[in-house]
Amino acid sequence: xxxxxxxxxxxxxxxxxxxxxxxxxxxxxxxxxxxxxxxxxxxxxxxxxxxxxxxxxxxxxxxxxxxxxxxxxxxxxxxxxxxxxxxxxxxxxxxxxxxxxxxxxxxxxxxxxxxxxxxxxxxxxxxxxxxxxxxxxxxxxxxxxxxxxxxxxxxxxxxxxxxxxxxxxxxxxxxxx
Amino acid sequence: xxxxxxxxxxxxxxxxxxxxxxxxxxxxxxxxxxxxxxxxxxxxxxxxxxxxxxxxxxxxxxxxxxxxxxxxxxxxxxxxxxxxxxxxxxxxxxxxxxxxxxxxx
Numbered sequence: 001x002x003x004x005x006x007x008x009x010x011x012x013x014x015x016x017x018x019x020x021x022x023x024x025x026x027x028x029x030x031x032x033x034x035x036x037x038x039x040x041x042x043x044x045x046x047x048x049x050x051x052x053x054x055x056x057x058x059x060x061x062x063x064x065x066x067x068x069x070x071x072x073x074x075x076x077x078x079x080x081x082x083x084x085x086x087x088x089x090x091x092x093x094x095x096x097x098x099x100x101x102x103x104x105x106x107x108x109x110x111x112x113x114x115x116x117x118x119x120x121x122x123x124x125x126x127x128x129x130x131x132x133x134x135x136x137x138x139x140x141x142x143x144x145x146x147x148x149x150x151x152x153x154x155x156x157x158x159x160x161x162x163x164x165x166x167x168x169x170x171x172x173x174x175x176x177x
Numbered sequence: 178x179x180x181x182x183x184x185x186x187x188x189x190x191x192x193x194x195x196x197x198x199x200x201x202x203x204x205x206x207x208x209x210x211x212x213x214x215x216x217x218x219x220x221x222x223x224x225x226x227x228x229x230x231x232x233x234x235x236x237x238x239x240x241x242x243x244x245x246x247x248x249x250x251x252x253x254x255x256x257x258x259x260x261x262x263x264x265x266x267x268x269x270x271x272x273x274x275x276x277x278x279x280x281x282x
Binding site for chain 2: 058060066067068069070071072073074075076078090099100101102103104106107110111
């Protein structure tokens with residue numbers, strides 16, 4: 001019997017935090033759990049076979065947590081499973097009503113907007129990258145010997161910008177969840 | 178933050194914010210505030226950890242509450258004079274609403 005299972009690119013597959021949380025909770029209910037989440041979990045999540053668990057997962061982006069950030073969550077009974085970049089992953093085992101870390105709509109929207117704001121900065125960087133390459137192409141065409149030398153970076157920056165735009169749209173549409 | 182800006186930002190106030198400020202008339206940490214609010218509202222309002230952390234950070238950043246020591250790893254907070262002023266203004270607004278509602282019934 002298989003005792004481990006791998007899931008790839010889950011934070012990208014489930015861009016909306018609440019979708020990712022539901023995915024993790026469904027896995028836990030089927031008896032697939034993670035011991036620790038680390039940076040590498042963003043592309044490969046390793047689940048271990050356990051008893052089925054009722055976990056509530058919470059993803060919270062906090063780039064500059066204050067000293068009492070983890071203490072506050074822990075006092076409320078949340079376990080820090082780990083971090084992916086600045087995304088803190090919390091979970092709590094429960095019976096009965098599914099617990100909420102973000103109990104007001106205002107705070108859920110703020111949580112989503114924190115992620116959207118980071119993605120917006122990345123989107124602007126991608127657009128700036130494409131713009132800079134285009135500006136250099138116009139101002140100093142001698143640096144580009146073949147058309148693909150210009151097209152490749154512009155296509156890469158453009159594709160990244162499109163992906164980021166799609167993520168922003170998905171998160172924004174479900175920002176209050 | 179000056180009084181006028183705080184008023185524009187916080188009034189009308191969400192129920193969560195109102196009860197957090199109300200609770201911080203005594204020094205409390207986030208978990209203590211949650212317990213107090215839950216008791217005060219007979220279990221109806223249970224503030225989550227993320228909402229509490231966000232709210233305390235916002236209120237402290239705007240000068241409506243201030244740090245008041247630590248208990249273990251948790252920071253305690255208490256309301257400031259500005260916080261009291263805003264809380265009382267909101268209470269007066271709520272009383273006005275209550276009186277209007279009373280007139281209707």
